[in-house]
Amino acid sequence: MFRLQICDNLTSICVICVPLQDDDAALILALHLTPEAWGACYNPGMNRFVDLHIHTTATPHHSSWEPERLAATAAHLGFYALAATDHNTTASVAALQAAGQRHGVRVISGVEIDSAFGGKLWHTLVYGAPPDAPALLALCATVFERNAADAQALLADLPQQGFCLTGLNNLGRPPNVADVATALARQNNLPGRVPGEGDEAAGMRYLLTRMPGAYKPIGVDEVIAVARQLGAVAILAHPGRSKGIYAIPADADDLAALVEAGLDGIEVYYPSHSAEQQDFLLRAAQRYGLLISGGSDSHHPHQDLARIERSFMTLLDRVP
Secondary structure, three states, rough: OOOEEEEEEOOEEEEEEEOOOHEEEEEEEOOOOHHHHHHHHHOOOHHHHHEEEEEOOOOOOOOOOHHHHHHHHHHHHHHEEEOOOEEOOOOOHHHHHHHHHOOOOOEEEEEEEEEEEEHHHHHHHHEOOOOOOHHHHHHHHHHHHHHHHHHHHHHHHHOOOOOOOOOOOHHHOOHHHHHHHHHHHHHOOOOOOOOOHHHHHHHHHHHHHHHOOOOOEEHHHHHHHHHOOOOOEEOOOOOOOOOEEOOOOOOOOHHHHHHHHHOOOOEEOOOOHHHHHHHHHHHHHHOOHHHHHHEOOOOOOOOOOOEEEEEHHHHHOOOO
């Protein structure tokens, strides 16, 4: 038995035939369907996918997802929820939430914070905080301020050690630590460089191992404290990712220490996680009662969104 639903939005017509007992098996016939019409007509009960790790144009220098296009694409693909998790900024959250309302997609406030803990670099995702909360904006500003100060100190120190560093005044913005690291590796023969490692990773390896204390990101515990203050949650991003010195996969000791520090959850579902890593992370989540999240880490429209089943994401029950 079927129910016929007809929507008319501007010049677009959408006809949806939905079996009363099984929304997942719905048949959609769309004629001249604009993104706006899709958002107005699409049956929310059919939306099943979730991606809670996406970067928009608010991520400086290397992301091109426009909020409107992202929401329209997600609606077209049958997504239930998205999150904008730009690096150290919530600048696109409000725009994506507004676009999500137009297209019938739930949008969760998010941000990805550069951080460190236990001698390793981590990215910590904060979900569910008001994007304009003063404490969250202050946290993001602190990340940029510390990074810029460390970069300036390195620019003064490294040439005194005999290293060549040129071109960093032509970026059109103040250089950050990653910029300094890239120039350091590209313009100098670094001792102990790992074969095949890119310039940025090689430079960061040198700074972190040969100049301890030169780069001082905020601690994961500091991020957790702000999340708790705002009634939000702190999630460890891509804990199984391996990216040289930048990302060393979390082991059991790392997770135990982070849980002790107050971590709320982990990003279990991530494109580069192996089946073994996913199983390890799922067992850790069960052991410690951690929330489960996941996402694509997509930065551009040509990078696929992660079609994760909404029922897998326990994080969804804890955030507005």
